[in-house]
Amino acid sequence: MSMLPDLLLVMLVLGAALWTVAARDRRSSVIGFIALGLLLALVWMRLYAVDVALTEAAVGGGATGLLLLRACARLDSIDAGKPSAGRTLQLLIGFCCAAMGVGIAAAALGGPDLPPTLAPAVAANIDAVGLGNPVTVVLLAYRAIDTLLEKIVLIAALVGVWSLAPDDVWGGPPASLKLAKASEPLTFLAQILPPVGFVIGVYLIWNGADEPGGTFQGGTVLAAMWLLVMLAGLAEPPETRRALLQYLVVFGPAVFLISGFSGFWLAEGFLSYPTGFAKTMIVALEVALALSIAVIVAMMLAGPSARTPR
Amino acid sequence: MVDFYFGAGALVMILTGLALARLLWGPGPADRMMAAQLLGTGGGAIALLIGTGSGVTAMVDVALLLALLAAFAAVALCAGEPGSKGIHRERIK
Amino acid sequence: MTMFWDAMTIVFVSTGVFFFLAGTVGLLRFPDTLTRLHALTKADTLGFGLIAIGLLPQSADVRVGLKLLVIWLILQFAGACSGQLIAQFEHRSRHSS
Numbered sequence: 001m002s003m004l005p006d007l008l009l010v011m012l013v014l015g016a017a018l019w020t021v022a023a024r025d026r027r028s029s030v031i032g033f034i035a036l037g038l039l040l041a042l043v044w045m046r047l048y049a050v051d052v053a054l055t056e057a058a059v060g061g062g063a064t065g066l067l068l069l070r071a072c073a074r075l076d077s078i079d080a081g082k083p084s085a086g087r088t089l090q091l092l093i094g095f096c097c098a099a100m101g102v103g104i105a106a107a108a109l110g111g112p113d114l115p116p117t118l119a120p121a122v123a124a125n126i127d128a129v130g131l132g133n134p135v136t137v138v139l140l141a142y143r144a145i146d147t148l149l150e151k152i153v154l155i156a157a158l159v160g161v162w163s164l165a166p167d168d169v170w171g172g173p174p175a176s177l178k179l180a181k182a183s184e185p186l187t188f189l190a191q192i193l194p195p196v197g198f199v200i201g202v203y204l205i206w207n208g209a210d211e212p213g214g215t216f217q218g219g220t221v222l223a224a225m226w227l228l229v230m231l232a233g234l235a236e237p238p239e240t241r242r243a244l245l246q247y248l249v250v251f252g253p254a255v256f257l258i259s260g261f262s263g264f265w266l267a268e269g270f271l272s273y274p275t276g277f278a279k280t281m282i283v284a285l286e287v288a289l290a291l292s293i294a295v296i297v298a299m300m301l302a303g304p305s306a307r308t309p310r
Numbered sequence: 311m312v313d314f315y316f317g318a319g320a321l322v323m324i325l326t327g328l329a330l331a332r333l334l335w336g337p338g339p340a341d342r343m344m345a346a347q348l349l350g351t352g353g354g355a356i357a358l359l360i361g362t363g364s365g366v367t368a369m370v371d372v373a374l375l376l377a378l379l380a381a382f383a384a385v386a387l388c389a390g391e392p393g394s395k396g397i398h399r400e401r402i403k
Numbered sequence: 404m405t406m407f408w409d410a411m412t413i414v415f416v417s418t419g420v421f422f423f424l425a426g427t428v429g430l431l432r433f434p435d436t437l438t439r440l441h442a443l444t445k446a447d448t449l450g451f452g453l454i455a456i457g458l459l460p461q462s463a464d465v466r467v468g469l470k471l472l473v474i475w476l477i478l479q480f481a482g483a484c485s486g487q488l489i490a491q492f493e494h495r496s497r498h499s500s
Binding site for chain 2: 409412413416417419420423424426427430431436439440443444447448450451454455458461462463467470471473474475477478480481482484485486488489491492493495496
C-alpha cells in the first residue's frame with residue numbers, strides 16, 4: 001500500500017527529469033527543473049531526511065529558479081537567431097552526463113547491501129556535544145573541517161562571479177534587479193513577505209541546533225527575502241567594493257577559522273570545542289555563518305558589477 | 311488514522327502529479343509555471359499529512375518553507391522575462 | 404472526544420483533497436491560460452487551508468497548531484500575489500507579440 005505513492009513519486013521525478021533534458025526551449029526546461037526540485041524535496045521528506053528536504057525547498061524553490069530564469073532571459077538576448085551549440089558538443093555533454101549517471105548508479109547499486117555507517121557512533125556520542133539535531137552535530141562538530149571548506153568555497157564562488165565584471169565597472173553595483181514593468185502585486189509582496197520571511201529564516205537558523213534546519217536553509221531564506229526586495233525595486237543591490245559588504249561575506253568563515261584555531265588552546269585541537277561550551281559556540285558559529293551565506297547567495301544571484309561605481 | 315494521513319497524502323501527490331501534464335502541454339511558460347506552483351502547494355499539503363501521519367513535526371517546517379517561497383517562482387518568471395531590465399548591461403560600449 | 408476530533412479531521416482533510424482534485428481538473432481541462440489560473444490559485448489554496456484546519460486537532464502542541472495557521476495565512480497571501488504576477492506575465496507576453 002505505502003509502496004504505491006513512493007513508486008509514483010519516483011516516476012514523477014524521472015518524468016520531470018526527462019522533460020528537463022528533452023524540452024525544446026530553455027525556459028520550459030528550467031521550469032521543469034523547478035518542478036523537479038520540488039519533487040526532490042518530497043523525496044527527501046519520504047526518506048525522513050528533513051534537513052535535506054528543507055535545503056532543497058529553500059534552494060530549489062528560492063534561489064535556482066530565479067538564477068536560471070534570469071540566465072534564460074540573458075541568453076535569449078545574446079544568441080537570438082544564432083544556432084545552439086554544435087551537435088558534437090551536445091553529444092559530448094550528453095555522453096559525459098550519462099557516464100556520470102551510470103557511474104553514480106553503479107556505485108549506489110554495486111555497494112554492500114548495508115553500507116558502512118557511522119550513524120550509531122554519532123547517536124552514541126551526541127550528548128557530548130549537547131545538541132539535539134544529529135545533522136548539525138555532524139556538520140559542525142565531527143566533520144567541521146568539511147563544513148569550513150564548504151563555506152570557503154562559497155567565498156571563492158562569489159569571487160568568481162564578481163571577476164566577470166569588466167574593468168570599467170569594477171567595484172560598482174550589480175545590474176538593477178528591478179523588473180522592467182512596474183508590478184503592484186510584486187511591490188505589495190515585497191513589502192509584506194520579507195518581515196515574515198526574516199522571522200522564519202532566523203527561526204530555521206536557531207532551530208537548527210535541536211531540530212532540522214540550520215545555517216544554509218535559514219541563510220538562503222534570508223537571501224531570498226533580500227532578493228525579493230531588490231526585484232521589486234524597493235532597494236538597489238549594493239556596490240561590490242563596499243567594505244561592509246565584503247566584511248559580511250568573510251565574517252562567518254573568518255569566525256569559524258578563528259574558533260577552529262582557538263581549539264588548539266582551549267580544547268584538544270583544530271576545530272574542537274572546549275567541554276561544556278560546544279553548544280554555545282556552535283550556535284554562535286551558525287548565526288555568523290548564516291549571515292555570510294545570506295549575503296553570498298544574494299550577491300551571487302545579483303551577478304557581477306554592471307554599473308560604474310559612484 | 312495513520313493510514314488515512316498517508317492515503318490522503320498519496321492522493322494529493324497523485325493529483326498534483328497529474329497536473330504536471332501541464333508542464334508537458336504548456337503551451338506557454340505561464341502554464342508550465344502553474345503546474346510547478348500547484349506542485350509546491352500540494353507538496354506543502356503532503357508535508358503536513360505525512361508529518362502528522364509519521365509524527366515528525368519538523369516536516370511542518372518544510373510546508374512553511376514551501377509556502378513562504380511559493381510566490382518566488384512566479385516572481386522569478388517575471389524576472390526572467392525577455393527584455394527585463396538588469397538582464398543586459400546598462401552601459402554598452 | 405477523540406472520535407469527534409478524528410471525524411472532523413477526516414471530513415476537513417477529505418474536503419481539502421477534493422479541492423486539490425478540482426484544481427488539477429481545472430488546470431488540465433480549462434480552455435486557456437487565464438481561466439486555468441483561477442483553478443490554480445484558488446482551489447489549491449482552499450484545499451491546503453482545509454487540510455491545515457483538519458490537521459489542527461491532531462497537532463502535537465499549540466506551537467505546531469499555530470504554525471499550521473501561519474502557513475495557511477502565508478500561502479493565501481503568496482497565492483494571491485503569484486496569481487496576479489502570472490496573469491501580468493501572460494498579459495504582457497500576449498500584447499508584446
